[in-house]
Amino acid sequence: MAGPTEHPVEDVVAGGVEGWFARSTHHWDDWTLADLVAAKGSQRVSLVVPARNEAGTVGDVVSRVRAALVETVALVDEVVVIDSDSTDATYAVASDAGAVVHRSAEVRPDLGSHPGKGEAMWKSLFVTTGDVLVFMDADLLDWDTHFVPGLLGPLLTRPEVALVKGFYERPGAEGPYDGGRVTELVARPLIALEHPELAGLVQPLAGEWAVRRSLFEALPVPTGYAVELAALVDTAGLLGLDAIAQVDLGRRDHAHQALLDLGAMATQILAAMASRRDGAGASGAPGGSVALRQYRPGPAGIAPADRVVLVAERPPARSVA
Ligand SMILES: O=c1ccn([C@@H]2O[C@H](COP(=O)(O)OP(=O)(O)O[C@H]3O[C@H](CO)[C@@H](O)[C@H](O)[C@H]3O)[C@@H](O)[C@H]2O)c(=O)[nH]1
Numbered sequence: 030m031a032g033p034t035e036h037p038v039e040d041v042v043a044g045g046v047e048g049w050f051a052r053s054t055h056h057w058d059d060w061t062l063a064d065l066v067a068a069k070g071s072q073r074v075s076l077v078v079p080a081r082n083e084a085g086t087v088g089d090v091v092s093r094v095r096a097a098l099v100e101t102v103a104l105v106d107e108v109v110v111i112d113s114d115s116t117d118a119t120y121a122v123a124s125d126a127g128a129v130v131h132r133s134a135e136v137r138p139d140l141g142s143h144p145g146k147g148e149a150m151w152k153s154l155f156v157t158t159g160d161v162l163v164f165m166d167a168d169l170l171d172w173d174t175h176f177v178p179g180l181l182g183p184l185l186t187r188p189e190v191a192l193v194k195g196f197y198e199r200p201g202a203e204g205p206y207d208g209g210r211v212t213e214l215v216a217r218p219l220i221a222l223e224h225p226e227l228a229g230l231v232q233p234l235a236g237e238w239a240v241r242r243s244l245f246e247a248l249p250v251p252t253g254y255a256v257e258l259a260a261l262v263d264t265a266g267l268l269g270l271d272a273i274a275q276v277d278l279g280r281r282d283h284a285h286q287a288l289l290d291l292g293a294m295a296t297q298i299l300a301a302m303a304s305r306r307d308g309a310g311a312s313g314a315p316g317g318s319v320a321l322r323q324y325r326p327g328p329a330g331i332a333p334a335d336r337v338v339l340v341a342e343r344p345p346a347r348s349v350a
């Protein structure tokens with residue numbers, strides 16, 4: 030039986046997406062390291078790794094990138110871990126591996142502190158020196174250092190590109206290009222409904238992406254997990270779709286969150302898109318939260334489990350004194 034979405038895709042997705050995909054989709058080995066070091070010139074590159082309780086994996090991420098891209102070739106100028114309120118040994122492990130480590134809450138304490146990945150990324154703008162920032166998750170299990178030069182390729186060689194998104198094969202229950210549960214059930218449907226121009230992005234939620242500082246500091250930044258989709262939507266709105274490119278990075282696997290935790294991530298993404306749709310709060314004051322009621326087994330049967338999901342956004346960093 031045909032499913033409800035099985036119409037010819039050309040009837041549904043604007044033709045512009047196909048053109049963008051053809052123009053703006055690259056492969057990580059389209060450039061050699063020598064090409065990229067030459068194209069980099071005097072620009073500075075910062076690798077930023079937001080990390081919350083990633084003591085088991087962050088050391089490997091830092092030490093491998095440093096060995097391949099800082100010590101062997103001069104492509105990355107600094108490896109900065111933003112410790113996002115970790116309660117484990119993330120700070121010490123990352124520092125021992127050679128990263129410059131900052132606790133998110135201690136960066137610009139005058140601006141206050143919020144929990145969340147987006148907050149850590151926003152705070153990175155105040156402690157990094159790169160003209161280009163490359164973000165990478167700290168919980169990577171199956172990955173390689175070519176992710177970083179791959180993400181830099183379009184930024185260093187195409188002046189019109191301001192944001193580069195990674196994509197990869199990722200082992201999933203539904204096949205290698207299963208985007209992940211929130212990607213398939215929240216992000217892609219939202220893109221279909223509200224931002225069909227972004228439908229060419231293979232992994233819109235990927236944590237591996239690169240951006241020019243001049244762009245990232247002009248964007249409002251959700252403090253939680255909506256930072257990725259918001260950056261895509263806001264970049265396309267500000268600079269147009271051709272400011273975005275994507276790169277096939279090969280294969281990647283990461284640690285998986287529990288379904289109910291992904292419910293909180295989905296809530297943050299839906300809130301950020303609602304604020305953009307309704308024109309309220311895209312650069313709004315911090316402090317917003319939503320009560321998410323979920324259910325778990327309790328001693329007397331099913332029991333509600335309420336969690337407070339933070340949906341605050343930071344204003345563009347360049348608007349902050
Ligand atoms: O409060 C937090 C939560 C997470 N992280 C770090 O952010 C990275 C990604 O977090 P994770 O919980 O592994 O995210 P995923 O479930 O894998 O979510 C995917 O989808 C999210 C929504 O787009 C992206 O933010 C992620 O990078 C992407 O991997 C990791 O290094 C975390 O340690 C923080 O720094 N602070």
Ligand SMILES: O=C(O)[C@H](O)COP(=O)(O)O
Nearest residue numbers: 209210211212234285286
């Ligand atoms: O990208 C996503 O959708 C989320 O990170 C969840 O991914 P997972 O289903 O592979 O855990």
